[in-house]
Amino acid sequence: GAGVSQSPSNKVTEKGKDVELRCDPISGHTALYWYRQSLGQGLEFLIYFQGNSAPDKSGLPSDRFSAERTGGSVSTLTIQRTQQEDSAVYLCASSFETGSGNTIYFGEGSWLTVV
Amino acid sequence: GNSVTQMEGPVTLSEEAFLTINCTYTATGYPSLFWYVQYPGEGLQLLLKATKADDKGSNKGFEATYRKETTSFHLEKGSVQVSDSAVYFCALSGLSNTGKLIFGQGTTLQVKP
Numbered sequence: 001g002a003g004v005s006q007s008p009s010n011k012v013t014e015k016g017k018d019v020e021l022r023c024d025p026i027s028g029h030t031a032l033y034w035y036r037q038s039l040g041q042g043l044e045f046l047i048y049f050q051g052n053s054a055p056d057k058s059g060l061p062s063d064r065f066s067a068e069r070t071g072g073s074v075s076t077l078t079i080q081r082t083q084q085e086d087s088a089v090y091l092c093a094s095s096f097e098t099g100s101g102n103t104i105y106f107g108e109g110s111w112l113t114v115v
Numbered sequence: 116g117n118s119v120t121q122m123e124g125p126v127t128l129s130e131e132a133f134l135t136i137n138c139t140y141t142a143t144g145y146p147s148l149f150w151y152v153q154y155p156g157e158g159l160q161l162l163l164k165a166t167k168a169d170d171k172g173s174n175k176g177f178e179a180t181y182r183k184e185t186t187s188f189h190l191e192k193g194s195v196q197v198s199d200s201a202v203y204f205c206a207l208s209g210l211s212n213t214g215k216l217i218f219g220q221g222t223t224l225q226v227k228p
Contacts, residue, residue, distance in 0.1 A: 042219070
């Protein structure tokens, strides 16, 4: 597609369940990022992929969070044993390269509500 | 560490008023600076950017100048419209080889007719 595509756009899950969020980056973009946007916390970086490897996972908040990327394209963010504090909008973004001034393009996000 | 600080919102203006949203940064090197905008119900989109000191980014009537001496990148627009109502995020990058963005907290702008 023309832009970064994320699914689902909205997800309501029960506390303790696992969820998977999917991101389809812009074609040809080798860099992929996951961010979390929550009230009072702003935009938090979670993880960065270059191709299929993740050299920067420094933002993942706990070991319940994991992500993978396959084929240098689609990425999945998995949250295990969800907690109420995981409720947020999860944003995926991609860019063609990572040089200074490079533009990063964002998807519309997956809104997660844990009840 | 590296960080971005924005003025707190919400900012409420009348149509055609002058807008300034302050943004300052702390960085160990020489970052690139960005303003992203999030319109209601939409995703984040790049508004403008500047990659080195004294550069001015501009788009849709918005401008921001990269001031190294004051570590600032204030967003300005001479005459705002109702359609400019959105959340504005200042961000920096280029301090690591990941290209990741570090964002400010965001400033909500509401423009009234």
